[in-house]
Amino acid sequence: MARNRRQLSDPGITFLFLALLLHFYSGTSVLQLNYYSESCPRAEEIIKQQVVNLYHKHGNTAVSWIRNLFHDCMVKSCDASLLLETARGVESEKLSSRSFGMRNFKYIDTIKKAVESECPQTVSCADIVVLSARDGFELLGGPYIEMKTGRRDSKESYATVVEDSIPNHNDSMSLVLSRFQSIGIDAEGTVALLGAHSVGRVHCVNVVNRLYPTVDPTLDPEYAEYLERRCPSPEPDPKAVQYARNDLETPMVLDNMYYKNILSHKGLLLVDQQLVSDPTTSPFVEKMADDNGYFHDQFSRALLLLSENNPLTGDDGEIRKDCRYVNV
Numbered sequence: 547m548a549r550n551r552r553q554l555s556d557p558g559i560t561f562l563f564l565a566l567l568l569h570f571y572s573g574t575s576v577l578q579l580n581y582y583s584e585s586c587p588r589a590e591e592i593i594k595q596q597v598v599n600l601y602h603k604h605g606n607t608a609v610s611w612i613r614n615l616f617h618d619c620m621v622k623s624c625d626a627s628l629l630l631e632t633a634r635g636v637e638s639e640k641l642s643s644r645s646f647g648m649r650n651f652k653y654i655d656t657i658k659k660a661v662e663s664e665c666p667q668t669v670s671c672a673d674i675v676v677l678s679a680r681d682g683f684e685l686l687g688g689p690y691i692e693m694k695t696g697r698r699d700s701k702e703s704y705a706t707v708v709e710d711s712i713p714n715h716n717d718s719m720s721l722v723l724s725r726f727q728s729i730g731i732d733a734e735g736t737v738a739l740l741g742a743h744s745v746g747r748v749h750c751v752n753v754v755n756r757l758y759p760t761v762d763p764t765l766d767p768e769y770a771e772y773l774e775r776r777c778p779s780p781e782p783d784p785k786a787v788q789y790a791r792n793d794l795e796t797p798m799v800l801d802n803m804y805y806k807n808i809l810s811h812k813g814l815l816l817v818d819q820q821l822v823s824d825p826t827t828s829p830f831v832e833k834m835a836d837d838n839g840y841f842h843d844q845f846s847r848a849l850l851l852l853s854e855n856n857p858l859t860g861d862d863g864e865i866r867k868d869c870r871y872v873n874v
């Protein structure tokens with residue numbers, strides 16, 4: 547008892563209490579589950595319906611939604627900064643070399659239009675980015691992840707910092723780990739997130755450095771032959787749609803095949819292969835290759851952390867009418 551009393555009168559505790567009070571009364575709301583329950587009760591349902599429709603028309607849209615979340619949330623915040631076009635003084639993040647190969651943006655507009663027709667200017671593009679990735683993951687064989695909403699959209703693009711935030715395909719593992727660490731994602735979570743490369747494709751420009759002038763000796767020879775067939779020129783035309791599949795075994799399932807592939811030297815990017823050779827990350831690779839349930843748990847945990855990176859809430863930002871442009 548005496549000890550408790552001393553703790554309660556501690557000036558540190560008093561300060562903490564006041565800081566908490568200030569936080570709750572300052573008017574800034576935070577993300578919450580089902581944020582649109584009053585303002586647009588069917589928001590999450592409409593988004594899911596659209597994601598499912600699109601998936602049945604173009605399966606790779608689900609793949610794009612996962613990559614979108616990464617590229618938006620990693621740059622400053624999950625604030626749909628990624629979706630802005632170059633216009634009215636805005637320089638689009640989509641033009642950064644890191645965004646190379648990103649596709650299906652026009653279908654984000656399809657989702658947004660469906661939501662707008664029921665609830666005009668109520669649901670943010672940032673929440674659409676996050677919820678479409680959540681629903682896309684489920685369609686690609688992942689579990690349902692409960693996610694909070696209430697993010698607002700940025701009024702600016704951060705094209706100039708994209709390269710400082712998103713690693714390059716041939717960056718060192720320590721740099722990759724530090725980028726994710728800076729937004730609170732540990733090595734285990736980072737290894738899990740890279741498992742997104744269990745779906746989708748990579749263009750030849752990002753692969754040829756491992757094939758020419760000589761084939762990277764760490765590549766499985768048969769797999770190297772496949773890559774050479776897909777990418778026969780050391781200098782592919784960047785505009786040509788020449789690519790290799792990330793995962794030849796289960797290309798449309800976001801499963802732990804990625805880890806089995808990289809353990810058998812069938813990693814596409816240098817960064818994928820390094821997960822196996824780096825002593826910090828390799829134990830997680832082994833565990834994820836062995837256990838798809840563990841991989842899905844870790845992927846979900848890390849995707850959730852990524853989705854809550856530094857959101858704009860309260861009076862910050864805006865709710866865009868059109869995801870491609872800031873409101874006028």
Ligand code: HEM
Nearest residue numbers: 609613616646647713714715722739742746747748749752
């Ligand atoms: C160090 C981190 C990462 C690097 C360097 C990286 C790099 C790349 C590159 C170079 C491509 C191929 C682009 C192309 O040539 O078309 C790609 C594709 C992809 N990445 Fe990553 N990535 C990283 C992490 C992630 C994370 C964390 C996610 C999601 C959670 C992700 C999701 C994807 C997806 C889904 C694709 C396939 C896209 C498609 O087929 O349209 N990546 N990534």
Ligand SMILES: [Ca+2]
Nearest residue numbers: 618621623627
């Ligand atoms: Ca962003």
Ligand SMILES: [Ca+2]
Nearest residue numbers: 744793796799
């Ligand atoms: Ca797969």
